[in-house]
Amino acid sequence: MNIGQAAKASGISAKMIRYYESIGLMPPAHRTEAGYRAFHEKDIHALRFIARARSLGFSVEQMSNLLALWQDRHRASSDVKAVALAHIEELDGKIKKLQDMRETLEHLVKHCHGDARPDCPILGDLAAESVELDAELTL
């Protein structure tokens, strides 16, 4: 199987397959005599594993852990669960941050006329004198 076919079969671009190999997430692929990478079923499985993990937002480093656990038949499911839970917390943190931003912005938008007049609380907020920072300066 060439890299192009492996890409189609796994949903990971050829570029990224080479990249994952270069950083050691995937082991060096076998090669044909001419130097073409040759992928076997086992490799495709690993690539799909990676694709799925990526779609769940795992970083390359986390995927590296997951792959190691996956390939260790004697892993404890608690180890896997720990990685997953840590990732959930990470996701929660990001979600919270985005929701906070969204809320603030929503609030500002609600108070903006949104007409031809120039006065706008959104810009007003952005330009507000930040008293807190001044306070910090005097600490």
Added chain:
Amino acid sequence: MNIGQAAKASGISAKMIRYYESIGLMPPAHRTEAGYRAFHEKDIHALRFIARARSLGFSVEQMSNLLALWQDRHRASSDVKAVALAHIEELDGKIKKLQDMRETLEHLVKHCHGDARPDCPILGDLAAESVELDAELTL
């Protein structure tokens, strides 16, 4: 005001202040005879504006728009509102994506014993044969 003081007063690191200047988000700072950047109140205002916008998740490009609107006394508040609304949609998209990931992962975690045994539905899901991709290949 030196760059270090400007950094403290605005909450933006000296590195980033130079960066924002280099990409044109901030106009070139005035210079002392020795070549040190000299910041005035007006600059600090702009930097704080940027800091606030950053904290709301606006990208450099969006901030560039907002700054232009801010400095245009005749802007229509509807223009500002449009930028903000577009950003809210962007945030919503990101939030949704993260929540979807979180949900899937939460579901998997719930079904994982999390003990010393090796069987784990999390890895099971990651390693699952992806039938959809095969189907796509035959299109």
Added chain:
DNA sequence: TCTGAAGTTTCCTATTATTGGAAAGTGAAA
């Protein structure tokens, strides 16, 4: 006035995951 510390300058590097391109080589079919 000299000296040293702290601040500043520019330039280069790295990060993360991904995409793009160029130049050269390979595969396969007509």
Added chain:
DNA sequence: TTTCACTTTCCAATAATAGGAAACTTCAGA
């Protein structure tokens, strides 16, 4: 044999930020 699609490696770019090096400036203390 030509041609087209594919592959190879290498280099560059993205967005926002951080780190460091070498050279220069400022300023306070001796």
